[in-house]
Amino acid sequence: ILNVEQSPQSLHVQEGDSTNFTCSFPSSNFYALHWYRWETAKSPEALFVMTLNGDEKKKGRISATLNTKEGYSYLYIKGSQPEDSATYLCALVNYGQNFVFGPGTRLSVLP
Amino acid sequence: DAGVIQSPRHEVTEMGQEVTLRCKPISGHDYLFWYRQTMMRGLELLIYFNNNVPIDDSGMPEDRFSAKMPNASFSTLKIQPSEPRDSAVYFCASSLGRGLGSADQPQHFGDGTRLSIL
Numbered sequence: 001i002l003n004v005e006q007s008p009q010s011l012h013v014q015e016g017d018s019t020n021f022t023c024s025f026p027s028s029n030f031y032a033l034h035w036y037r038w039e040t041a042k043s044p045e046a047l048f049v050m051t052l053n054g055d056e057k058k059k060g061r062i063s064a065t066l067n068t069k070e071g072y073s074y075l076y077i078k079g080s081q082p083e084d085s086a087t088y089l090c091a092l093v094n095y096g097q098n099f100v101f102g103p104g105t106r107l108s109v110l111p
Numbered sequence: 112d113a114g115v116i117q118s119p120r121h122e123v124t125e126m127g128q129e130v131t132l133r134c135k136p137i138s139g140h141d142y143l144f145w146y147r148q149t150m151m152r153g154l155e156l157l158i159y160f161n162n163n164v165p166i167d168d169s170g171m172p173e174d175r176f177s178a179k180m181p182n183a184s185f186s187t188l189k190i191q192p193s194e195p196r197d198s199a200v201y202f203c204a205s206s207l208g209r210g211l212g213s214a215d216q217p218q219h220f221g222d223g224t225r226l227s228i229l
Contacts, residue, residue: 046217094215
């Protein structure tokens with residue numbers, strides 16, 4: 001059974017602060033890692049798909065890094081804004097094409 | 112472009128009744144996924160299809176659940192008979208396939224069906 005963990009479970013930051021959170025996963029049999037942003041009352045929206053060790057992707061103020069050897073990915077948000085408030089999910093895909101989502105990190109950005 | 116379309120948005124029914132959830136994937140996407148979201152277990156993959164063929168149904172909780180994809184533009188998830196513990200939000204998602212299946216392609220989610228079994 002694949003176990004994907006995310007930390008912290010939730011966090012509150014002030015508008016303008018930068019923040020980051022972690023997705024941890026078993027490094028063996030890794031194929032891809034997805035990050036999704038999930039706003040309340042909406043559906044998950046894809047942010048990044050990463051496959052290569054050392055990968056770094058960026059979309060506006062949000063970026064992500066990947067370390068497949070040690071089994072973790074970081075998501076960074078620079079200069080958080082209230083509209084960044086959402087749950088951020090990571091999902092692991094292995095060579096068996098199993099998709100497993102982590103429990104998510106709930107971010108609240110206070111104005 | 113139209114996204115993934117799910118219907119109904121909300122369903123309230125009594126225990127024992129048959130429930131059918133519907134999904135229309137994005138045109139051209141050859142992978143379709145059904146997920147269930149609950150407070151206790153988060154987002155769980157139930158089953159996924161590639162080119163209308165079920166590939167992995169190991170997440171389907173029990174025989175009361177079944178899913179079909181009769182053509183590239185339509186899929187159903189059926190629960191018969193329904194039970195109160197089936198109450199959850201059910202999401203459908205679709206993606207392109209390339210290389211090693213859909214692993215390196217982002218999934219596009221529908222708005223979900225909120226199911227309540229009384």
